[in-house]
Amino acid sequence: MHELTTPISDETIRSLHVGEPVAITGVMLTGRDAAHKWMIDTFIKKNRQPEGDDLEAYEAIKPLLNGGLIYHCGPVVAGLDTKEYRFVAAGPTTSIREEPYQGDVMRHFHVKGVIGKGGMGTKTLQACQEAPGFYLHAIGGAASLIAQTVVKVLGVYKLEFGVPEAMWVIQVKDFPAVVTMDSHGQSQHAVVEEKSKKVLEALLAKH
Amino acid sequence: MLDLTQQILELVRLTSTDLPPDVEKALHQALDHEQPGSAARGALETIIKNVELSRANSTPICQDTGTPIFYVYYPAGWSTRQLRSQIEAAVVEATKKSYLRPNSVDSLTGKNSGNNLGGSYFPTVHFEEVDGNTLTIELMLKGGGCENVGIQYSLPNSQLGAGRDLAGVRKVVLDAVHKAQGQGCAPGILGVAIGGDRGSSYYASKEALFRKMDEPNSNPELGALETRLTEEANQLGIGPMGFGGETTVMGTRITALNRLPASFFVTISYMCWAYRRRKMTVFRDGTVKYE
Numbered sequence: 346m347h348e349l350t351t352p353i354s355d356e357t358i359r360s361l362h363v364g365e366p367v368a369i370t371g372v373m374l375t376g377r378d379a380a381h382k383w384m385i386d387t388f389i390k391k392n393r394q395p396e397g398d399d400l401e402a403y404e405a406i407k408p409l410l411n412g413g414l415i416y417h418c419g420p421v422v423a424g425l426d427t428k429e430y431r432f433v434a435a436g437p438t439t440s441i442r443e444e445p446y447q448g449d450v451m452r453h454f455h456v457k458g459v460i461g462k463g464g465m466g467t468k469t470l471q472a473c474q475e476a477p478g479f480y481l482h483a484i485g486g487a488a489s490l491i492a493q494t495v496v497k498v499l500g501v502y503k504l505e506f507g508v509p510e511a512m513w514v515i516q517v518k519d520f521p522a523v524v525t526m527d528s529h530g531q532s533q534h535a536v537v538e539e540k541s542k543k544v545l546e547a548l549l550a551k552h
Numbered sequence: 553m554l555d556l557t558q559q560i561l562e563l564v565r566l567t568s569t570d571l572p573p574d575v576e577k578a579l580h581q582a583l584d585h586e587q588p589g590s591a592a593r594g595a596l597e598t599i600i601k602n603v604e605l606s607r608a609n610s611t612p613i614c615q616d617t618g619t620p621i622f623y624v625y626y627p628a629g630w631s632t633r634q635l636r637s638q639i640e641a642a643v644v645e646a647t648k649k650s651y652l653r654p655n656s657v658d659s660l661t662g663k664n665s666g667n668n669l670g671g672s673y674f675p676t677v678h679f680e681e682v683d684g685n686t687l688t689i690e691l692m693l694k695g696g697g698c699e700n701v702g703i704q705y706s707l708p709n710s711q712l713g714a715g716r717d718l719a720g721v722r723k724v725v726l727d728a729v730h731k732a733q734g735q736g737c738a739p740g741i742l743g744v745a746i747g748g749d750r751g752s753s754y755y756a757s758k759e760a761l762f763r764k765m766d767e768p769n770s771n772p773e774l775g776a777l778e779t780r781l782t783e784e785a786n787q788l789g790i791g792p793m794g795f796g797g798e799t800t801v802m803g804t805r806i807t808a809l810n811r812l813p814a815s816f817f818v819t820i821s822y823m824c825w826a827y828r829r830r831k832m833t834v835f836r837d838g839t840v841k842y843e
Contacts (some may be wrong), residue, residue, distance in 0.1 A: 434615035507664025
């Protein structure tokens with residue numbers, strides 16, 4: 346088990362390879378479908394004008410993402426009435442939906458690590474090689490357990506996206522994950538896909 | 553008519569936070585098959601720990617509490633309109649208590665209703681009148697990750713060499729498992745419907761998932777195909793979370809519907825390992841049993 350503390354250095358990222366388990370301590374930002382689309386449309390491709398508190402939110406997340414981690418997660422959050430937020434359930438969501446956006450978001454904000462489940466594709470793998478960065482696979486559905494590693498909710502941006510889609514700033518301790526895409530161009534997902542395809546072809550040839 | 557709101561709230565809590573024993577047993581069996589020290593075994597260990605923690609703390613097993621899908625089997629004399637409003641009230645309360653995540657999003661505005669209500673399809677409630685005096689409500693919570701890898705094939709499918717028979721069904725189901733990889737939170741359970749129209753086939757593929765893990769198919773031919781498909785899906789080696797490993801699928805449930813001469817659909821609903829389904833029975837004297 347590699348213990349990682351944010352911000353994570355390039356040297357540490359380069360030292361990690363697919364298959365290695367990690368435990369993360371520090372700060373990360375959640376962001377999923379609505380957040381990625383908003384970042385791309387408003388600040389990267391700029392095909393929509395910032396409105397409301399967009400610019401304020403952008404300025405606030407920039408330093409958090411610079412050298413930081415983005416977690417594909419739509420949590421269950423208690424304390425919505427009092428704003429004394431607490432994560433109740435917080436496993437990863439499927440990452441591949443962010444594949445069209447992730448590489449560009451990584452480059453724009455200098456994101457070092459993406460946490461989610463199910464893995465991502467070649468564009469994100471490419472961005473991991475450039476950054477250098479990595480993709481960390483959390484255990485899908487392990488929501489109560491992961492929520493216990495979220496020791497504090499530090500803030501939230503774009504809550505109007507809804508609780509699951511908002512960008513929550515969280516402090517974590519020993520958040521468990523496995524490196525499945527590394528900065529050396531290796532992807533465990535591509536390996537499993539390829540191997541299972543060969544087996545599938547053999548099975549399809551049988552009656 | 554009885555007000556069952558509090559009893560339905562308990563059904564929601566139980567479904568979201570306490571995995572059925574047959575599923576937990578299957579997860580333990582899967583764990584036994586994985587290599588010590590492997591990522592696959594680590595994933596299953598975490599999953600089992602999470603299941604135990606969720607039960608102890610009454611917190612959602614998975615943060616994606618899905619679309620609440622209710623099946624209500626009611627004796628004559630109950631009002632389905634009142635039952636629906638009690639189910640809605642229970643869902644709102646369950647959301648406040650953090651048993652459910654606010655999951656109902658307006659597809660046009662993107663706005664989350666915040667309370668898990670939204671139109672006549674959210675939550676989804678199916679009603680069916682039954683003989684006798686007991687009312688039964690079954691609930692399934694099926695998250696979006698596994699829902700997104702569900703797929704429907706129209707046979708014949710020349711690319712897969714799948715014709716309009718059970719051999720063809722076998723091929724498309726294996727293709728679906730391969731396409732899903734780890735995205736549906738493997739190890740999963742497959743709900744398969746053969747036949748129907750596009751809509752009924754999807755419904756039936758989910759209804760098949762209410763059958764317990766150790767309950768055999770009433771049709772021996774389909775039962776044999778279920779066993780074979782589970783074994784062959786596991787040969788793919790996708791494994792827990794798609795990390796590579798021995799258990800990709802914990803079980804297969806197949807049902808068959810009549811079809812039109814022109815159509816031969818095979819629909820696969822992929823259920824994640826967080827296979828949350830529970831049942832409550834309300835007896836004539838008002839007592840309630842959960843299982």
